[in-house]
Amino acid sequence: MSEPICIGVLGLGNVGAGVLEVLDRNADVLTQRTGKRLVVKTVLVHDLHKKRSVSLGSATLTVNAEDILNDPDIRIVVEVMGGEQPAYDYICAALRAGKYVVTANKEVVSKHKKTFFELARKHHTDIYFEASVGGGIPIIRSLKVGYAANQVKAFYGILNGTTNYILTQISEKNQSFEVALKTAQELGFAEADPTMDVSGLDTAYKLSILAAVALKSEVQVSDISYEGIEKVTLHDIRHAREMGYAIKLLAIGQQTGRGGISLRVHPTMIPLSHPLAHVRNELNALFMVGDMVGEAMLLGRGAGSLPTGSAVVSDIVDIVFDMAYEEPKRTQRNLEPHYEGAVLVDAGTVASQFYIRLWVADAPGTLAKLAAILGEWDISISKMMQQSVKNEVAELIIVTHSVLEKKMRQALSQIETLPEVKDIASLLHVGLDEGGL
Amino acid sequence: MSEPICIGVLGLGNVGAGVLEVLDRNADVLTQRTGKRLVVKTVLVHDLHKKRSVSLGSATLTVNAEDILNDPDIRIVVEVMGGEQPAYDYICAALRAGKYVVTANKEVVSKHKKTFFELARKHHTDIYFEASVGGGIPIIRSLKVGYAANQVKAFYGILNGTTNYILTQISEKNQSFEVALKTAQELGFAEADPTMDVSGLDTAYKLSILAAVALKSEVQVSDISYEGIEKVTLHDIRHAREMGYAIKLLAIGQQTGRGGISLRVHPTMIPLSHPLAHVRNELNALFMVGDMVGEAMLLGRGAGSLPTGSAVVSDIVDIVFDMAYEEPKRTQRNLEPHYEGAVLVDAGTVASQFYIRLWVADAPGTLAKLAAILGEWDISISKMMQQSVKNEVAELIIVTHSVLEKKMRQALSQIETLPEVKDIASLLHVGLDEGGL
Numbered sequence: 054m055s056e057p058i059c060i061g062v063l064g065l066g067n068v069g070a071g072v073l074e075v076l077d078r079n080a081d082v083l084t085q086r087t088g089k090r091l092v093v094k095t096v097l098v099h100d101l102h103k104k105r106s107v108s109l110g111s112a113t114l115t116v117n118a119e120d121i122l123n124d125p126d127i128r129i130v131v132e133v134m135g136g137e138q139p140a141y142d143y144i145c146a147a148l149r150a151g152k153y154v155v156t157a158n159k160e161v162v163s164k165h166k167k168t169f170f171e172l173a174r175k176h177h178t179d180i181y182f183e184a185s186v187g188g189g190i191p192i193i194r195s196l197k198v199g200y201a202a203n204q205v206k207a208f209y210g211i212l213n214g215t216t217n218y219i220l221t222q223i224s225e226k227n228q229s230f231e232v233a234l235k236t237a238q239e240l241g242f243a244e245a246d247p248t249m250d251v252s253g254l255d256t257a258y259k260l261s262i263l264a265a266v267a268l269k270s271e272v273q274v275s276d277i278s279y280e281g282i283e284k285v286t287l288h289d290i291r292h293a294r295e296m297g298y299a300i301k302l303l304a305i306g307q308q309t310g311r312g313g314i315s316l317r318v319h320p321t322m323i324p325l326s327h328p329l330a331h332v333r334n335e336l337n338a339l340f341m342v343g344d345m346v347g348e349a350m351l352l353g354r355g356a357g358s359l360p361t362g363s364a365v366v367s368d369i370v371d372i373v374f375d376m377a378y379e380e381p382k383r384t385q386r387n388l389e390p391h392y393e394g395a396v397l398v399d400a401g402t403v404a405s406q407f408y409i410r411l412w413v414a415d416a417p418g419t420l421a422k423l424a425a426i427l428g429e430w431d432i433s434i435s436k437m438m439q440q441s442v443k444n445e446v447a448e449l450i451i452v453t454h455s456v457l458e459k460k461m462r463q464a465l466s467q468i469e470t471l472p473e474v475k476d477i478a479s480l481l482h483v484g485l486d487e488g489g490l
Numbered sequence: 491m492s493e494p495i496c497i498g499v500l501g502l503g504n505v506g507a508g509v510l511e512v513l514d515r516n517a518d519v520l521t522q523r524t525g526k527r528l529v530v531k532t533v534l535v536h537d538l539h540k541k542r543s544v545s546l547g548s549a550t551l552t553v554n555a556e557d558i559l560n561d562p563d564i565r566i567v568v569e570v571m572g573g574e575q576p577a578y579d580y581i582c583a584a585l586r587a588g589k590y591v592v593t594a595n596k597e598v599v600s601k602h603k604k605t606f607f608e609l610a611r612k613h614h615t616d617i618y619f620e621a622s623v624g625g626g627i628p629i630i631r632s633l634k635v636g637y638a639a640n641q642v643k644a645f646y647g648i649l650n651g652t653t654n655y656i657l658t659q660i661s662e663k664n665q666s667f668e669v670a671l672k673t674a675q676e677l678g679f680a681e682a683d684p685t686m687d688v689s690g691l692d693t694a695y696k697l698s699i700l701a702a703v704a705l706k707s708e709v710q711v712s713d714i715s716y717e718g719i720e721k722v723t724l725h726d727i728r729h730a731r732e733m734g735y736a737i738k739l740l741a742i743g744q745q746t747g748r749g750g751i752s753l754r755v756h757p758t759m760i761p762l763s764h765p766l767a768h769v770r771n772e773l774n775a776l777f778m779v780g781d782m783v784g785e786a787m788l789l790g791r792g793a794g795s796l797p798t799g800s801a802v803v804s805d806i807v808d809i810v811f812d813m814a815y816e817e818p819k820r821t822q823r824n825l826e827p828h829y830e831g832a833v834l835v836d837a838g839t840v841a842s843q844f845y846i847r848l849w850v851a852d853a854p855g856t857l858a859k860l861a862a863i864l865g866e867w868d869i870s871i872s873k874m875m876q877q878s879v880k881n882e883v884a885e886l887i888i889v890t891h892s893v894l895e896k897k898m899r900q901a902l903s904q905i906e907t908l909p910e911v912k913d914i915a916s917l918l919h920v921g922l923d924e925g926g927l
Contacts, residue, residue, distance in 0.1 A: 082641055199620075
């Protein structure tokens, strides 16, 4: 047996403990696969004396990152601290020292991927980040290797387990948003402060990483239009179900066919005949369309200690295969060799079907007025249903044919001024449109 | 730009044409990804003068395999002829010459994988076969790399597009088996002679390949118990649907927890809450349970010229990354370093729920007699439904709780002898049991 591969781990929270547990429990399998022993030498923690439930084996704990970053024995640095700083500084230092980096940190990868790719290239090393999107699902590896022969035309991801759990519970158990969120928190699927998940920001970070891998485009979250699930009600989910749809929070990336790309995050009504409609509870999935392979989907656990640990360790395995070779001949197979600024298409210029739920006066002529305004904006109606009447106010559901979002919003702002319209309660995208393809 | 990577292609049927088309249409993307130009130098065909619809570029056609196997410029040999011979001889010759081999041929890989692994190891080269299972879906790559940190506890695959198309059409359009088969043939999803697909043999070949990759076990098709979809009727599919199930032909592999593995192919009733139940028409999928990552699924096109070509070319990309290195330092990352004979558990010793449909005399006491026999064999009943009565014969559906298949069959052979029992029309496995885990 040749000498072991030494690994340093920055952070020993939920994910860090998962990495150690995977390396420990499947040590023999990993040695059979790679021909090497994978040994965690040093782990960076906040508190040396805190009781740990995970077995540390021969690893040493430290509170000084330099004990890992400056240790020439450590060839692979695993960053599982989360957040932008000090993760950013540590990753840069590791790459500058020629070490391989594996990270599970969506925020730091989303914000600084371009810098990391450049640093890694310069220092003949590589950075892997499978665990930063879709937890245990090998989404990034599949896009880079399994679908390497394809140009990705579009992808649609359910990338946040918390929101998907909440939407599933609302749908299947007729719960309110508040009750479903509370259950998710009790089960550990949602944070005490769920804003980052519920608002769509978490999904937007992951979308920007997939834009790099699938569309070879550098995009920051600040350039992505995102919308969360705060406004999705039990009401909408029930209506959707009756019409044959499930509501999911999607990260969408598309080549628009005009040299640009469209990126957005929003709740979407997905037909029940589509496999994404059946991704339940905390599961994540990515559905994609490749120009050669056609439609494809990956599904699995998007979070959790062991699934995320599994993704981190699979990155380590990939690295170990390449480490046999001397720099600078090393292939850096995970880097994006052709990575550019993106021409982002404005979300308003993307066509979609829409679902509108509104409360209107239950009086003759109201429907005619609504239909007239939609007609003026060239918006044709696929379905119109009056659901219930309360105190002379009727609940109306309209599903349109495909229309530019911009036009839809302009028509709605005109409809809003009608005295007969009491409230526009919901506006949702319907179906997986092809974004101009 | 460094010198091109020369590829030889054995066979120019449907898949061979797909390989050439993918390499041609995405040539620029592939060069960006690998830093190399990928050039098809020579293609083996039966008939030099046949008109070809695919662009051959600079490739030369030949009828002599030696023009490829003995050409030192050709580093990668793509075998897309299908069938056992002469594919076997050509692959052996290519490996002996130190060439990398990529094959889409399930039969030859299933039968000779052990020989191929040994030859490749000896000659410091490697053999890739992503396209042999699940067409364009990166099933093998995911098991080897994306889930490298896991031991696979069980997997369930829909690996034959023809049968899945037929089952979907029967279910969704209330078609008979014969009509659905005819449509599949007209659409090119089924062969003129569909026996290999419909009987489950095609699926069994693929199962034996997955046994090697996922369970590290050498198994031949002759050791796998397989059953096709010939006996599945519109009747059964409708009953299943009413009870909340879809019927799919599954390839099943499980670690039995007694050091053995269970492998089998049979139609299975899958609950509609499970994502495999929604894999429609010609799509394929693999659902797997890893000890670290938990449940995961891959879905996509399991056949067709371009999807299969996409898988072959993704293998080529992976090889090109490794070719930069000199033998014998090359990593041979696709080989199974720890590959053994398997302890196969007899199918009868695996527990499952069962669905039984039978015709019985519509007379008092019949149900009591049936229930008594099931009781004698310790088989408890989950559901019993009388469907219809015709000429004093009633159609009866029984769904059991989990029971060993052996016991189920013994009970049925006793039930068959009752004078009240006219016919045992169907026996189907229900649910994704955990095979003794």
